[in-house]
Amino acid sequence: MNAVVALDTLIRDRRVWRGQPAALPSGAQPTGIAALDAALPARGWPEASLTEILLPADGVGELEVVLSTLSRLTRSGQRVVVVAPPYVVYAPAWQAAGVDLAWLSVVDARDGDIAWAMEQCLRSGSCAAVLGWPVRIDDRTLRRLQVAADTGRALGFVFRDRAALANPSPAALRLEVGPGVLDVHKCRGGNPPAPIAFARS
């Protein structure tokens, strides 16, 4: 027995299951939505992983879920890249939401290049978060993105139509955003919690 592992570490990493739930320390990448943070096993976004955000239509609050994270990252001088946004990224509103525009970059890409651009940004290690709106993306490409996010220690966000829920996905977190509700369909490190009410600002 040459390696002594502290019990605290085991419990914090959720490698030991205890009978009664214990209050866990806050995660390294809080979402900024208290109810969501409490429900997720990582107490925030899964670190260095891909998160899939599924929506029925544009404008249901999908950006509100991530904006507080983007604001936190850009204000601490970390780069956030938006790949192939479906509309114009409206700078006044993003700035009003607290995003430091100096650390926000937009990448225009054609259909076939979106996943490539996302992978490059995730893998580079110079971006803290990468958001992408791929038109068509398959299981293998998602897995590549997941590996790239892990290599580059970045948060990856893929925004897709909720029709994709029917297919399995390698993403560490699958979050469905509906009008007034957040529904976690898959989360690494625990069972998906019940749907969470989501009050829009």
Added chain:
Amino acid sequence: MLWACVWLPSLALDAALRSREPPDGPFALVTGSAQQRRLVAVDARARAAGLAPGQRLAEAEAVCRNLQTVEYDPHYMQESLALTAAWAYRYSSEVRIDPPRAVVLEVERSFGLFGPWPRIETRLRGDLAALGFRHRIALAPTPRAARILANMQDGAAVASPEDLPQVLGSIPVARAGLPPDAAAALAGMGMRTLGSLFALPRAALQRRFGSELAEALDLLLGRRPDALAAYRPPDRFDARIDFGCEVKHHQGLLFPLRRMLGDLAAYLAARDGGVQRFVIRFDHVDAPPTDIPIGLLAPEREAAALFEVAKLRLEQTTLPAPVLELGVHADALPPFVPESADLLDARAANALPWPQLVERLRARLGEDAVYGLRVDPDPRPECAWVRDGDSGKIESPSLPRRPTWLLPHPIPLRGPTPRILAGPERLETGWWDGGDVRRDYYVLELATGQRAWAFSTPGECGPFMLHGWFA
């Protein structure tokens, strides 16, 4: 002063070989008219097969079936020598080209920067091997002595002028680069080595052979300064490779392209410069040449980075016809300012810095594909943001809520009557440039749960034009 001579014994062959994939058989350079083709230079395998320079091509092909040949190009040899001089400029401010195949550089004043001679020699040899030139190197107090020593004895080093007559003494007169008629006459007189020549009185030599021989000896021993013109690197980079046959695939272009960009990088390192814009030109048989202009955001000089950008751009390009010749041209070579890295930065070792990532994205997606955003104080929603520009922070005026997504062009909003959450907000502005706007903006909630930002004609609550989403 101490001079190092870099002697390139097989320059013509190396110049031709280094821009190609290594040949898989005997290789030779040929020249002459169609009837009188002769070999100019042969590589080790061809020599082993019994070929020699000067042989007729027909004979050579009879001896050696799988001989690969390339047209000998003296111009290309000169370019290679100029490249070597440009590279040597990195180690010394005093570089001289000694045609046809030597470059001489003054190294004593560089000892303070690069360390003693053995260390410089190792660096020179390493660089030359990477550039693909076989070489011999020698050190001597005069340029001529260094050249003769390099030719005779690779690695020779004579540091003090007093030792020079003794070291040179054993060198045959015929190899000492003396005027040819004098050398022939000396051989006839039984003077075989330079040592016996040094022993003769100078006045008698001058009377007998004229001043030419005496001057040559003075230059050799450093009694008078050598007047070879000092090399000055040009302010532009121009290189080309003639393939001699048609190259049909991208893959075949990558090797020579990598080599040329490596040359460019060596050249830039020597002048402590970078390159921001350069053009890769492909010449075709019967089509106008294809130019791929490459622009970088900041001056760059790493061979690998340049090659990566060029490769991505080449992959995006369709070449209309097979390629005969490849060229790389750079006109402006701005100073290079290295990116300052944070000593305590905890990023992973394989991380790609943001500027290089942007170059990679731009190379594949287009020059304008990556941009930042800035807020503009214009009250019209569609004018309130600007692509890129300086990241000077402008506080947006405190306005009612704005949507995070803006539609590039407003579209009619259809479907059941939406619920009005906020509004109207009257915008009546833009009179100064003809783009007048008179709108009442509303925040709407649609039956699907979406939140929309839409406007209607002032005073009328509908029909709505959709202009954005509160996502």
